[in-house]
Amino acid sequence: GAGVSQSPSNKVTEKGKDVELRCDPISGHTALYWYRQSLGQGLEFLIYFQGNSAPDKSGLPSDRFSAERTGGSVSTLTIQRTQQEDSAVYLCASSSQGADTEAFFGQGTRLTVV
């Protein structure tokens, strides 16, 4: 596609429910990143996928968070047993391979846990 696409754009869920957030990166981009931005806070790294390599999960805040990337393209971030502190904007970005390449961001998914 023309840009990074995320869905849904907004999600309201009850505490304790599981949610899935989807990211469709730019076609051909091998690197995919998930970040989150809590209200009034800066951006926080969650997880990074690069091609077929094992993902860098060092930013996932708890074992309730997981992500997968199927076929090297679309990625799904899953949050199990959501808590109110999970409320944030979840942003996905993609780039072509290499540390010196530009990252392109999606519009984000605003998650509200009530």
Added chain:
Amino acid sequence: KNEVEQSPQNLTAQEGEFITINCSYSVGISALHWLQQHPGGGIVSLFMLSSGKKKHGRLIATINIQEKHSSLHITASHPRDSAVYICAVRSGGNEKLTFGTGTRLTIIP
């Protein structure tokens, strides 16, 4: 101490003023990004730098690798420039971005 520090945190200026936002970092980097985030909007990448200076329209970004410092300048500022500007770095061998806390810029007509 955060790896990436930005200043100022908030900046209000009159339309037409020359704007400078600063970013200092404490680690060796492979690239530095300047990002723009409008209220309620997504993030747009403005520049990616590993050395020197880049210019795009009224925006100029510079980086000094030895001093571990970068600046984003906006000439002839306009109310539509009002946004949060975020500095982010990639450190060597690690492709994830580490972000500064952002600078909220408000340009008053």
